[in-house]
Amino acid sequence: MQMAGFGGDLHIRKKGEIDLVTEIDFEVERMFRALVAERFPDHTVLAEEFSPPEDRGRIDEWSWVFDPVDGTTNFAHGLPIFCSSLALEHRGDPVVAAVYDPTRRELFTAERGVGAWLNGVPLRVSSAETLVDSLLCTGFPYTVHERARDLVDLFGEFLGRARAVRRLGSAALDMCYVAAARLDGFWEQRLNPWDISAGALIVAEAGGTVTNLDGGPFESRRGQVIASNGHVHDQMVETIRTWEASRSRNRTK
CATH class of the missing domain: 3.40.190.80 (D-Maltodextrin-Binding Protein; domain 2)
Incomplete structure (x- = not known):
């Protein structure tokens, strides 16, 4: 869905002086919330577009923390540096994570205590010391x-x-x-x-x-x-x- 809207004629509005939001942000979050409600009805969703400000510090037993488009300003301007970001948290600690960059078809994933991967290949940080x-x-x-x-x-x-x-x-x-x-x-x-x-x-x-x-x-x-x-x-x-x-x-x- 992101790539279908990328570079096209998007409906863009301001959330603040320089903070933008697009129709893609809203539609992707709606779809995700519906999916969680169907499959995990006892879980909560903390996400950018529809979670009220007072919920941003809230910690639940199980919560899906989701950004439908991280890098909306880039996305809205046609700059191909953006992604979708998702974490499943247990009492505030992320236990599973996925970040997908559709422009490069790169899927970063992790599971607590198991490892992290890019398109299934294990990840390891750099060795720079200074x-x-x-x-x-x-x-x-x-x-x-x-x-x-x-x-x-x-x-x-x-x-x-x-x-x-x-x-x-x-x-x-x-x-x-x-x-x-x-x-x-x-x-x-x-x-x-x-x-x-x-x-x-x-x-x-x-x-x-x-x-x-x-x-x-x-x-x-x-x-x-x-x-x-x-x-x-x-x-x-x-x-x-x-x-x-x-x-x-x-x-x-």
Whole structure:
């Protein structure tokens, strides 16, 4: 369904100043909700388009966390970097995950304690040991206009330490690319559970490390993440701490 609408005459509307949604987002989510209701009537669905804001921090026994189109802005502009992202969570912890990129026909999957795969082939994170040898990635939230300077400053902090930094526009794919050793690390803040729950499991099962920005245990409801190959993880945490300390000093001047 995504590819049928990609590059065509889509009905697009704004959810916020720069946050877009298309008819494909709505239709795919409707279909998924109907499928879960039929097959798993006791499970809940936490998804981008129809879950009310008050449900975004909710944790249930079994919940399907779903983003019908992660990378909607790319999709709406005809840029082929987007995916569908799905995780089955048990009490807030992802146990099964799938991320599908229809433009490249790449299906990333993971099962807790078993492994992670790309089109059935096992995944393993990269072996880069220093930031200067690393290709990193990040994203900017839809509230970027409210704090653009802070985000650019942190981007610059990493840019000064890494081989290069990218911004692709799909958090789920960014994390899958860490799992596939295409990237060495990823960080972002002000996210939603459906942006990062599936990717977090895929990275972890590929041998990577996933935490909050402060290095503490990952919780998808907190909306922040560092995902890395593990070797450069502490260096990424330290980079963020350095930036936060500098920001605090500047605010007290």
